[in-house]
């Protein structure tokens with residue numbers, strides 16, 4: 028892409044805010060005009076596009092359409108929620124702050140909860156934070172998309188965590204204001220206001236909250252949000268829902284959605300801790316100042332543009348050859364490595380072994396609710412040394428992720444072992460520079476790893492334009508997204524696209540009544556064990572061929588983007 032073309036793209040920084048831009052889609056599902064050609068871009072250009080997308084997070088409010096991270100109303104709500112947390116910190120008896128979400132949102136609930144409970148421990152205070160992730164702890168490091176559709180499971184897990192508590196501040200996170208699991212929890216809060224105060228964090232305006240019926244429930248996500256809006260007037264419920272712009276890869280809320288979630292929660296909880304333990308009042312000024320620190324932090328990973336592009340290219344090469352990318356991390360940066368790696372599976376249809384994370388100290392470092400998760404979830408550096416290192420060579424990439432506060436001797440020892448097998452060894456190292464806080468290292472690392480894994484999969488040909496083609500259709504959100512993608516790319520009516528999708532899911536050329544009369548949860552359950560469902564459906568739609576022929580075509584052309592283009596041309 029030439030310089031002038033790029034300048035032209037940058038001028039479309041606000042294009043998505045127009046009411047005419049993909050009007051039927053919420054912001055979190057729109058495609059970002061800045062990354063329309065990301066599938067054809069060089070590594071350097073991919074990095075620039077991701078940087079431009081990330082910088083949209085802190086754009087100022089341009090009109091009345093969307094609240095932004097630093098809009099007055101958002102900052103006001105952050106202050107009010109921080110005051111609620113402060114009260115609990117000052118009198119934690121029978122009280123709890125619960126953070127909950129699905130997928131990335133649940134992973135960030137875990138990360139933030141761990142950090143702030145650790146901070147309390149350092150002050151000799153008892154922990155007040157608990158996390159819930161849909162699907163339990165294995166969802167921290169693997170794709171468990173189905174529980175996201177289960178509002179009852181959400182309610183039950185919240186009840187269980189809060190048993191015996193008299194005052195609970197519940198923070199439900201759903202970037203798209205869409206997860207039924209979270210809707211169920213918010214509904215429980217609304218029905219028991221004497222115990223629960225609900226807070227919702229997400230990145231769509233309330234009128235864009237998902238309004239599809241939830242099987243077995245009388246509410247939708249939107250109707251829950253509307254009830255919360257009523258209560259928000261008397262500060263009995265809180266909505267924190269600025270827009271941060273569409274994701275670089277459409278719907279990939281692990282990226283900006285996840286980063287903005289981390290920023291907002293850390294800003295609120297830090298303000299509450301400062302108020303409770305160092306008598307620092309919660310002010311608008313203080314909140315804004317903290318936000319600006321994060322705004323500056325966004326620049327750090329991209330200041331190393333060339334290094335990042337080179338790494339992205341190296342990781343892309345490893346993946347193209349069918350080889351591995353391994354993250355070896357320490358402390359919370361190690362957790363971010365685990366998270367980024369595990370998200371490649373649902374996001375890019377990657378194999379579990381393609382990108383894997385390992386953390387020093389394994390589960391002892393993690394201190395997750397359920398402890399060690401068994402042989403399918405090996406995460407320590409020892410596991411890496413035994414299971415992965417023996418098979419590595421120069422085509423596999425290894426990335427060390429640490430800070431100057433980690434045991435550098437340990438890092439060197441591991442680096443020596445790795446270097447015996449591969450020279451493709453790199454490091455992301457943070458050192459104290461002025462008053463850099465650990466949370467800034469974390470955000471930097473998150474942005475860096477998200478850029479690396481996204482860019483590498485783009486270079487591998489997993490993305491078409493800026494859409495994830497090979498997505499797993501394992502919950503209702505993904506099922507609807509897949510149908511919509513097929514409609515956009517084939518130009519065929521919705522009913523035909525859904526038919527093609529179901530044929531690919533059930534591996535049949537003719538749909539039976541049994542299939543067509545089943546509900547979405549049966550379809551998404553069946554899709555768990557299927558691969559390349561969307562590409563197969565698209566090839567069938569575009570060429571009219573049978574599933575077997577479509578399979579053959581995709582085998583001959585494993586790069587999904589090229590296979591799709593061949594059919595389109």
Ligand code: S6P
Pocket residue numbers: 128129130131132175200201202203204205206278279280281282370373374
């Ligand atoms: C997105 C990620 C998903 C989402 C999950 C929850 O990149 O792969 O796992 O985090 O679907 O989404 P939401 O909108 O409820 O936060």
